[in-house]
Amino acid sequence: MEIVTAQEMYERDQVAIQTVGVSGVMLMENAGRAICDDVAKKITTDQRIAVLIGGGNNGGDGFVIARTLRTRGFQVEAWQVVSDEKITGDAHAHKEMYMNSGFYLHHMEDLTSFQKALQQADVIIDAILGIGVRGPLRPPLDQVVSILNDLPAYTISVDIPSGVPADEGAEDFERVQADYTCIIEAPKMSAFLQSTSPYYGEWNVVEIGLPNHLMDQANREVWNVQEALRSFPVRAPHSHKGSHGKGVVIGGSYHMPGSIAMTAKAALRSGIGLLAIATSKSSIPMIAPYLQEATFQSLQEEDGWIRNLKNVDWSAFDGVAIGMGIRRSTSLTAQMDELFTHANGPMIIDADGIYHIKEKLDKCAGYPHPVILTPHPGEFAYLTDCSIAEVMQFPFSMTRNFAKANGVYVVLKGPSTIITTPEGQQRVETSGNEGLAKGGSGDVLSGILLALTLQSSSVFDALANGCLVHGKTAERLTKTTHSTFDLLATDLIDGLSETFRTFSSST
Numbered sequence: 410m411e412i413v414t415a416q417e418m419y420e421r422d423q424v425a426i427q428t429v430g431v432s433g434v435m436l437m438e439n440a441g442r443a444i445c446d447d448v449a450k451k452i453t454t455d456q457r458i459a460v461l462i463g464g465g466n467n468g469g470d471g472f473v474i475a476r477t478l479r480t481r482g483f484q485v486e487a488w489q490v491v492s493d494e495k496i497t498g499d500a501h502a503h504k505e506m507y508m509n510s511g512f513y514l515h516h517m518e519d520l521t522s523f524q525k526a527l528q529q530a531d532v533i534i535d536a537i538l539g540i541g542v543r544g545p546l547r548p549p550l551d552q553v554v555s556i557l558n559d560l561p562a563y564t565i566s567v568d569i570p571s572g573v574p575a576d577e578g579a580e581d582f583e584r585v586q587a588d589y590t591c592i593i594e595a596p597k598m599s600a601f602l603q604s605t606s607p608y609y610g611e612w613n614v615v616e617i618g619l620p621n622h623l624m625d626q627a628n629r630e631v632w633n634v635q636e637a638l639r640s641f642p643v644r645a646p647h648s649h650k651g652s653h654g655k656g657v658v659i660g661g662s663y664h665m666p667g668s669i670a671m672t673a674k675a676a677l678r679s680g681i682g683l684l685a686i687a688t689s690k691s692s693i694p695m696i697a698p699y700l701q702e703a704t705f706q707s708l709q710e711e712d713g714w715i716r717n718l719k720n721v722d723w724s725a726f727d728g729v730a731i732g733m734g735i736r737r738s739t740s741l742t743a744q745m746d747e748l749f750t751h752a753n754g755p756m757i758i759d760a761d762g763i764y765h766i767k768e769k770l771d772k773c774a775g776y777p778h779p780v781i782l783t784p785h786p787g788e789f790a791y792l793t794d795c796s797i798a799e800v801m802q803f804p805f806s807m808t809r810n811f812a813k814a815n816g817v818y819v820v821l822k823g824p825s826t827i828i829t830t831p832e833g834q835q836r837v838e839t840s841g842n843e844g845l846a847k848g849g850s851g852d853v854l855s856g857i858l859l860a861l862t863l864q865s866s867s868v869f870d871a872l873a874n875g876c877l878v879h880g881k882t883a884e885r886l887t888k889t890t891h892s893t894f895d896l897l898a899t900d901l902i903d904g905l906s907e908t909f910r911t912f913s914s915s916t
């Protein structure tokens with residue numbers, strides 16, 4: 410499922426109208442009817458429904474919805490919240506059809522009586538503003554939205570909660586808080602941004618007949634279970650341990666032995682053929698009892714921290730994950746050259762490894778295998794010399810620009826994880842929950858990503874699937890044996906078994 414900007418959505422409308430010859434009025438009819446089919450699952454004929462209609466094409470959808478729901482036997486009041494001269498074009502044509510059907514149209518005259526009338530509504534359908542919103546809401550729509558948000562009714566937004574911009578970069582905005590949003594054709598970027606996604610409530614996408622095959626792709630899509638199942642690695646019956654990757658995880662210290670242990674265990678639970686742990690000498694006795702399947706490479710240390718990468722036997726591995734539980738010492742930054750000179754396969758760089766790679770970004774594009782960075786927004790802000798607020802505002806464009814400029818894959822972690830290829834293709838993976846907001850979750854993810862990268866023919870698929878396995882495991886565990894409070898990263902590793910059973914039995 411593609412994710413679009415407002416501009417990309419308008420381009421799709423224009424191809425439907427100009428190339429295919431579907432009229433704007435017909436598209437609006439399609440949109441309104443598709444929304445009614447979807448919304449009918451949420452409403453009943455004994456509920457009082459109010460449709461709030463604004464001045465653009467979103468309001469036009471509102472006229473179609475009010476007419477269609479009335480003809481299907483629902484109790485609907487239509488409220489026009491802007492003056493008559495604001496209803497123009499296709500929206501005006503649908504207003505006429507509504508009126509010609511003999512249905513009554515309420516006009517918002519004053520806010521007090523409007524508010525009083527809406528107190529009776531069980532469901533509000535918000536067709537005030539769509540993707541055409543520009544800047545903060547102007548009066549009286551700001552007051553209309555404020556009244557709407559205080560009403561007890563269940564709120565369904567058409568296409569987008571009114572006032573929320575479609576694109577990234579939103580700062581100050583007033584908006585409808587929807588319980589449910591019925592999105593037209595393709596989710597907009599704002600459905601995945603931390604500052605705007607909460608206003609959508611639950612959401613679903615309806616199709617209105619746009620000719621997507623005639624369009625340039627946005628190269629931004631939502632990743633889901635069906636696509637994961639289609640692209641999940643298959644283990645051949647006659648394969649051997651070498652067929653599933655020989656990985657090394659580099660990190661850990663006397664002070665933080667657990668992080669590398671969790672990465673290693675997660676990689677083992679995710680099907681890697683052979684795994685070595687290269688860590689500080691003093692941490693090996695602490696973690697070895699938990700990892701009988703792994704081998705160890707002892708690294709020189711300084712005060713319990715890894716000092717250099719000299720003892721890594723690079724020739725034995727075809728994939729590396731580095732950075733968990735190391736520290737930000739300048740001597741280790743210099744050691745990153747070892748990695749680029751000797752490693753023989755994909756490298757995943759996480760945690761403090763991201764600090765070290767900042768000085769070495771110029772080496773990434775020339776490295777003959779994929780380089781994968783897995784920052785959270787704070788680490789990405791550090792990499793790009795921006796603020797975390799900027800990263801949260803522009804995550805799609807910032808990660809795309811960075812990945813293309815440096816020839817790397819970026820996995821920007823968050824409630825909506827954005828995975829970007831060096832060519833700028835993007836996938837968004839939204840599984841998981843607040844139970845993952847704990848130390849150790851990222852270490853587990855790195856292990857899963859390493860294992861799947863070494864078993865998959867496509868790195869992009871491996872990264873998207875790894876994020877999905879991680880998030881779906883958390884979702885299942887917090888619905889069954891755990892809560893979002895007590896879920897630990899180690900529980901996640903144990904829970905991988907059930908997730909992999911589900912995925913491998915379906916492929």
Ligand SMILES: NC(=O)C1=CN([C@@H]2O[C@H](COP(=O)(O)OP(=O)(O)OC[C@H]3O[C@@H](n4cnc5c(N)ncnc54)[C@H](O)[C@@H]3O)[C@@H](O)[C@H]2O)[C@@H](O)CC1
Nearest residue numbers: 422437465466467538539540541542543544545546547568
């Ligand atoms: N052919 C099309 O373009 C289709 C559009 N559709 C619907 O049309 C919507 C987009 O239509 P529009 O481009 O008309 O945009 P909107 O429906 O979002 O309305 C834009 C209008 O709102 C007003 N406005 C903008 N910012 C404002 C602010 N801050 N405060 C107060 N008023 C403000 C402007 O006067 C502008 O005319 C989509 O979200 C979707 O619901 C669907 O009907 C499908 C077909």
Ligand SMILES: [K+]
Nearest residue numbers: 538567569571
């Ligand atoms: K809306």
